[in-house]
Amino acid sequence: DGGITQSPKYLFRKEGQNVTLSCEQNLNHDAMYWYRQDPGQGLRLIYYSQIVNDFQKGDIAEGYSVSREKKESFPLTVTSAQKNPTAFYLCASSIAGAGARGNTGELFFGEGSRLTVL
Amino acid sequence: SQKIEQNSEALNIQEGKTATLTCNYTNYSPAYLQWYRQDPGRGPVFLLLIRENEKEKRKERLKVTFDTTLKQSLFHITASQPADSATYLCALEFNAGKSTFGDGTTLTVKP
Numbered sequence: 001d002g003g004i005t006q007s008p009k010y011l012f013r014k015e016g017q018n019v020t021l022s023c024e025q026n027l028n029h030d031a032m033y034w035y036r037q038d039p040g041q042g043l044r045l046i047y048y049s050q051i052v053n054d055f056q057k058g059d060i061a062e063g064y065s066v067s068r069e070k071k072e073s074f075p076l077t078v079t080s081a082q083k084n085p086t087a088f089y090l091c092a093s094s095i096a097g098a099g100a101r102g103n104t105g106e107l108f109f110g111e112g113s114r115l116t117v118l
Numbered sequence: 119s120q121k122i123e124q125n126s127e128a129l130n131i132q133e134g135k136t137a138t139l140t141c142n143y144t145n146y147s148p149a150y151l152q153w154y155r156q157d158p159g160r161g162p163v164f165l166l167l168i169r170e171n172e173k174e175k176r177k178e179r180l181k182v183t184f185d186t187t188l189k190q191s192l193f194h195i196t197a198s199q200p201a202d203s204a205t206y207l208c209a210l211e212f213n214a215g216k217s218t219f220g221d222g223t224t225l226t227v228k229p
Contacts, residue, residue, distance in 0.1 A: 042219035090161050109161030
């Protein structure tokens with residue numbers, strides 16, 4: 001089945017450690033995104049990539065890094081510079097924005113990775 | 119910067135009634151607006167999109183309106199069911215490829 005796979009589902013990290021969250025999609029989508037969600041809040045954009053080997057910072061990129069070496073993969077590294085990394089992280093992909101008629105710009109989300117810093 | 123407000127954190131209604139959720143935004147006008155459903159511990163699932171030149175969109179029991187003068191979208195679920203209980207998020211795309219989400223409204227439909 002086509003979709004987005006995030007791993008791990010749960011992750012615990014000690015302060016000062018870097019961790020990498022995996023995101024793989026087999027939907028042949030060009031665009032991929034990383035969002036962060038805190039309890040009772042909406043999604044905030046960390047990074048996004050509209051094409052391989054290119055990515056842009058979102059609204060809260062500080063303390064995070066990404067790479068886009070393959071169309072299918074968009075891993076997110078939470079570095080020790082991120083002051084409050086405990087959160088629910090969501091990866092998404094889309095064909096493109098909704099600029100073209102008939103395209104909904106729908107974001108397809110993975111099941112999320114919950115990171116807890118001990 | 120863009121700001122999105124969804125009417126309330128929680129909405130409780132009786133089964134069979136119509137649920138109405140609100141999404142208000144400030145500053146720039148988005149090209150389109152989307153509504154998503156999110157269940158606890160899961161990723162959001164896309165429901166509907168409405169473009170700036172559309173007034174209303176329907177899909178089964180769902181109806182979305184978009185008033186660019188009021189800078190507001192309304193999301194209606196008619197004949198609500200307990201299975202409709204979830205958090206509903208609105209998202210606006212202001213810049214190509216970059217969607218901004220509201221904080222969501224948690225709907226509870228009581229039998």
